[in-house]
Amino acid sequence: MTTTDGTPSVGDWTPQELEENGRLLLSCLRRHFEDLRTLPVTTDRSAQEIRGLIDEPLPTEPEAFGDILDQTWRDVRPHLTLWNHPRFHAYFSNSSSGPAILAEMATAALNVNVMLWDAAPAAAAVESTVLKWLADLLAYPEDGDAVLVDGASLATLYALAAAREQLTGLDVRQHGLAGSPRLRVYASDQTHSSIDKAAITLGIGLDNVIRLPTSGDGMLRPDALDAQIRADVDSGYRPMAVVANIGTTSTGAVDPLEQIAEVCAQHGVWLHADAAYGGFWRIADGVRPHVPDLSAADSLVANPHKVLLCPMEASALFCRHPDALTNTFRLVPEYLTTRHENGSVDFMNYSLQLGRQFRALKLWWIIKSFGVRGIAERLTAAVDLADRLRKAAGNSSHWKVENPDTPFPLVCLRYAPRGLTREQTDALNQRIHQRVNTAGRSYVSHTVVECGYVIRVSIGNIHTLAEDIDVLWRELSAAAAAEEGSAS
Ligand SMILES: Cc1ncc(COP(=O)(O)O)c(C=O)c1O
Known part of the structure; x- marks a missing residue:
């Protein structure tokens, strides 16, 4: 880029260059989507070949965007596994839809940080509205805590941190775990590995993630859960949480949430519902009757980036107890102190993340x-x-x-x-x-x-x-x- 007198400038692209380069990209995307069905879903090149195509010395001189785009379309795009391809059926097939693609561009252009109300007022308002809509789609109470995070793995970590914080007489946030009874988390043997990672991170330990066997249908048995919790209490453990599945990763099994909630209520144990996959499928009429009442759960994660025509990363975490997340994560140093007014929300208080993308925009547009x-x-x-x-x-x-x-x-x-x-x-x-x-x-x-x-x-x-x-x-x-x- 040059200034009007022809001298080099250190600034950004001009708005005109942004539009021109944006048009180049959009026409590439147009051709990409027009040709999508004829493209291979994945590459046949080895890891070494792909590394060889892409590794190059650190660029010291500027390159034209058109050349960078050509290189990307020549060397990168053909060697991806295309998740947004109509015949990608691996893991959980998901979608990046038109409105979300453009929203991601607008998000980067606006580059607001949705950590404090004052830092991004209307973006925080959009996030609040989107979370209310998502809760509505899930038939989950809207008056508790809610936040958008990057994925279900971290949402489950945050939910279990809130569960740990609710344990009476411990105050782990303040005192740590030293001297506490051994905490236990329960789930079926079909539960996603993110629960194990959360247990590792929260100091619960893998030995205290009790994975109860399911028979062929992949469902957690409430009676087996009840028996295990009773036995553990007798042995001096402190049951902390149960994780129930609404759509297991392997087979899409649904745990009997309402009966599990009864067991949890009897023992005073937090119930987290992992509806990362299954939650938003209840929007489809044919699926809804098969999804239990999710409001039985103390906390719930459901992933727009798996189901709601939304690209990675977007996961919604809900907790029906007002302040359960904020009491766990709120910590405000002087430099983040800001004014409060009725209706303002500081999303930095709902998870570990401080700097936060305007993730809600893509959901709003979708x-x-x-x-x-x-x-x-x-x-x-x-x-x-x-x-x-x-x-x-x-x-x-x-x-x-x-x-x-x-x-x-x-x-x-x-x-x-x-x-x-x-x-x-x-x-x-x-x-x-x-x-x-x-x-x-x-x-x-x-x-x-x-x-x-x-x-x-x-x-x-x-x-x-x-x-x-x-x-x-x-x-x-x-x-x-x-x-x-x-x-x-
Ligand atoms: C049931 C279930 N829970 C949690 C996760 C973790 O999701 P994320 O990739 O958003 O962390 C997955 C991932 O596929 C999953 O299938």
């Missing part, structure tokens, strides 16, 4: 752009596509759906021809999985359930159509046939 009706229609379409895949598997002789009871569009498939041992069938499914991903037309992940290795298909991308599910089904069938052919 919800306003699609409306709840538009979101519900899109989520219902994904649920219907999962049924299409289940039906195709049901009509074939050797494929089996191993999680038929989940209400969510998550399908665990196992190819199990007769006459093979469990180990042989596991190995066969691993090879089918590998073949499908290597071909690059569809991308799936796996898990291990009671019967063994299964191919796990998550459906939830805004671009996914019936034709994409048909492509996936053909890929799976062709991979299975090729494996059978090479075995005979």
Whole structure:
């Protein structure tokens, strides 16, 4: 960039350059989305090859944005695994929708820090409104504490920190854990590993995360929970929290939240609901009857970045007890002291994070752009596509759906021809999985359930159509046939 007299300037791009370069990017994105269905979902290059494409000496001289963009589109984009691809079905398939893509750009341009009301007044107001809307979508009480964080892992850490703070007679925030009874956290053996990481961080220790066995349906048993808590109390442990799942990672199982809440209430134990995946699926009419009343939980996490057409990172943490989060995390040094007025919110008091992005803007734009009706229609379409895949598997002789009871569009498939041992069938499914991903037309992940290795298909991308599910089904069938052919 140069000044009007032609001398070099140390400032930013001019507003005109920003617009011109922005147009270059937007036209790349336009072509990207126009071509998306024809692009491989992942790369076939090795880690070394990709590092070789990208590693270069530290640039000392400025480069034109057009060249940087060309290099990105030549060397980076083709070697990503494209999560926003209609045939990405691994982990939890999610979406980055148009309004959110533009909101991320506006967020960076405005660059406000939503830590204190005065630091970003209207952004804090948008976050409060969005959290109220999200609570409404989850049918969770709106009058407690709520905050947007980066992901469910940290939301669970914060919820369990609040649970620890609520334990009467301990005041861990002030005194630490020394001399405290050993605290325990309970969950099913299907619960996400973020609970273990939270226990590591909070000084509870992995030995005190009690993972109760589930039978084939992946659900936590309230009676087994009750028995374990009683036994632990008798042995001198202090039960601190139970984590219940609304959509387990492996199979989309839903724990009986209301009965678990009764057990928790009897023992005075905090109930945290991990609805990171399942929470917002209740917006779809067909799913809602299968999601329990979430207000039974003391705290709740649900991830817009898994379900709500929203790119990473956005997770919503709710706590129905007013001040439970703020009493845990509020700590205001002199340099952050600011005025308060009725209606102001200081979001830095709700978690460990001080500097905070204007994360709510993308959610505000998504919800306003699609409306709840538009979101519900899109989520219902994904649920219907999962049924299409289940039906195709049901009509074939050797494929089996191993999680038929989940209400969510998550399908665990196992190819199990007769006459093979469990180990042989596991190995066969691993090879089918590998073949499908290597071909690059569809991308799936796996898990291990009671019967063994299964191919796990998550459906939830805004671009996914019936034709994409048909492509996936053909890929799976062709991979299975090729494996059978090479075995005979
Ligand atoms: C059930 C469940 N809880 C928590 C998490 C952690 O979510 P995040 O990646 O937002 O930290 C996941 C991730 O997939 C999950 O499946």
